Amino acid sequence: MNGGAVNLLEVDDLVKHFPIQEGAVLRRTVGxxxxxxxxxxxxxxxxxxxxxxxxxxxxxxxxxxxxxxxxVTSGKVTFDGQDITNLSRSAMRPFRRDIQVMFQDPYGSLNPRRRVGSIIADPLVIHGVGTAKERRRAVAELMERVGLNPEHYNRFPAEFSGGQRQRIGVARALALKPRLIICDEPVSALDVSIQAQILNLLKDLQDDFGLTYLFIAHDLSVVRHVSDRIAVMYLGRVAELAEADELYDHPRHPYSDALLSATAVADPDVADRRGRVVLTGDVPSPIDPPSGCRFHPRCPRAQEVCSVREPVLEGAAHLTACHFPIGPGEGAPR
Known part of the structure; x- marks a missing residue:
């Protein structure tokens, strides 16, 4: 590992296309x-x-x-200064210890026929870390660290609640002491009160272990509390990228503005005063995205150039891909 890279992760012009094929015997790509x-x-x-x-x-x-x-169809993924794009399974193996994934569904991501101690120990077994006794002790420590009772080592996933199952997922992701954890909507399947517990746990673990997170979600109110920066994606591209507070207080892309206007607000008086941007139409198909700006068929600020020329993601600290970005005081009232 390099260790001297300024950025732990760099993604450069990444493209991923899935072929659409027809034909039962002679398969051919049609899109x-x-x-x-x-x-x-x-x-x-x-x-x-x-x-x-x-x-x-x-x-x-x-x-x-x-x-x-x-x-990857094209583009480049660099981790700690090393190109890891489309590595073979054997070449990617050393990087698996440093890059772990937390999946969305705490029910579907755990094998119901296996005991949770074995599930958490899997990364240690796969990478040959420690003896059986050392792995058992490490799993017990991980369970305690994420708020689970180590005495429940031999229980099955069905004996745990949704929040507890997600804690099992957190413990499994932590087992190899990774540097980057990709959190793929880790709280979307949980109740609001349980969401807060898991988010607080992730924050504490980040402080304790120096973790780096790529945190994926569709709930903007959740993302704000855990993120340093936020990237807003629309139809395969980044529409806006900025510091979390800057994006929430001063969104520049009409799509970001619409998403923020739809977030829930606990205070009903604030909710009444706040403006709402209603988008018309459905999200276009990624098989045949619109020409020019991909958001222009639903954008309230779209003009002729938007359907012809694709905007470039540009700016200093606050990047926006829009021909007519929202200026100060122009967006929906906050």
């Missing part, structure tokens, strides 16, 4: 699903980058490409 279509991101050590957007915008596909679970 492509453009799930991720030219995304560039950086992630510094110890930072949390939030990645938000509607369902189907390419967030999870991007995460799986970064983790090496999907081959």
């Amino acid at each position: 492509q699903v453009r799930a991720v279509d030219g995304v560039s991101l950086t992630l510094a050590p110890g930072e949390t980058l939030g990645l938000v957007g509607e369902t189907g915008c390419g967030k999870s596909t991007l995460a799986r490409c970064i983790a090496g679970l999907h081959p």
Whole structure:
């Protein structure tokens, strides 16, 4: 490992297309699903980058490409100064210890036929870390660290609640002491009160172990509390990227403004005063995205140039891909 890289993770113009094939015997490609279509991101050590957007915008596909679970169509993924794009399974193996994934569904991501102690110990067994006795002790310590009773080592996943199952997922992700954890909507399947517990746990673990997070979610109110910076994705591309407070207080892309206007507010008086941006139409198909700006068919600020020329993601600290970005005081009231 390099160790001297300024950024722990760099994603450069990453593209992931899934072929659409027809024919039972002679398969032929008739189109492509453009799930991720030219995304560039950086992630510094110890930072949390939030990645938000509607369902189907390419967030999870991007995460799986970064983790090496999907081959990349084009582009480059660099981890700690080393190119890990489309490595073979054996070449990727050393990086598996440093890059772990927390999955969305705490029910579906755990094998119901195996005991939780074995599930948490899997990364240690796969990478040959420690003896059986040392692994058992490490699992007990991990369970205690994430708020689980080590005495429940031999229980099955069905004997735990949803929040506890997600804690099992956290413990499994931590087992190899990774540097980067990709959190793929880790709290979306949980109740609000349990969400807060898991988010607080992730924050404490980050402080204790110096973890770096790529935190994926569709709930903007969740992302704000855990992220240093936020990237907003729309139809396979990044529409806006900025510091968390800056994006929430002064969104520049109309899509970000619409998402923020739809977030829940606890105070009813504030909710009444706050403006709401209602988007018309559905998200276009990633098989045949619109020409020019991909958001222009639903954008309240769109003009003729938006359907012809694709905007470039540009700016200093606050990057926006929009021909007519929102200026100060122009967006929905906060």
